[in-house]
Amino acid sequence: MADIFFESWAKVGHAALLTVISFVTLFVFIRISGKRTLAKFNAFDFVVTITLGSVLAYMMLAQVNLTEGVVVLFLIIGLQLLFAKFSQKSVFMEKLLNSSPKLLFYNGSFLKKSMKQELVTREEILASIRQKRIENIDEVMAVVIEANGDLSIIKKPDRSSTNSSLKGINSHENEKL
DSSP, X not given: OGGGTOOOHHXXXXXXXXXXXXXXXXXXXXXXXXXXXXSOOOHHHHHHHHHHHHHHHHHHTTSSOHHHHHHHHHHHHHHXXXXXXXXXXXXXXXXXXXXOOEXXXXXXXXXXXXXXXXXXXXXXXXXXXXXTTOOOGGGEEEEEEOTTSOEEEEEOOSXXXXXXXTTTOBOTTSOBO
16 A cells, blocks of 8 residues: 555656656657648547557556557557558548548538537537638638538638539538539
8 A cells, every 4th residue: 555655766767767768759750750640630640649648658657668669659650651641542541531521501501410410519610600700600601520620611702613622522412512
């Protein structure tokens, strides 16, 4: 029972040293892996981040030795890069790893079926519109929930355009715009 609060200064020093080494190792790996690791999270990136955090905690608390921890960190980041490459080359892998953007509001209508599927409320959509400093909802053509969960607000164009950023996004009838 006495070991709950303090066992020895050697154990404290060991944990401190492992924390510094683990932290620096993860920092170096993330710098090598590039900006994708630090991007806004989609589901895949979230899993990678949680896994990296778990491994780092085990390394810092000496529940795995340093070599094992470094190998696991290397493998996680390597797998992330490998899956990112696969998703660039394969539509199937892209759809498997990343969700698709979906319309939540279009031309004055809240798309209740899409909102229900994505667990987004009318109030959240209105808040995102206000954050873009748009007072009149009639100025908004669409609100899209992106793969990372962000809500994108698309204002109505001043003129007709054939080059819309909404092309290919599912509408509430699951047809492409």
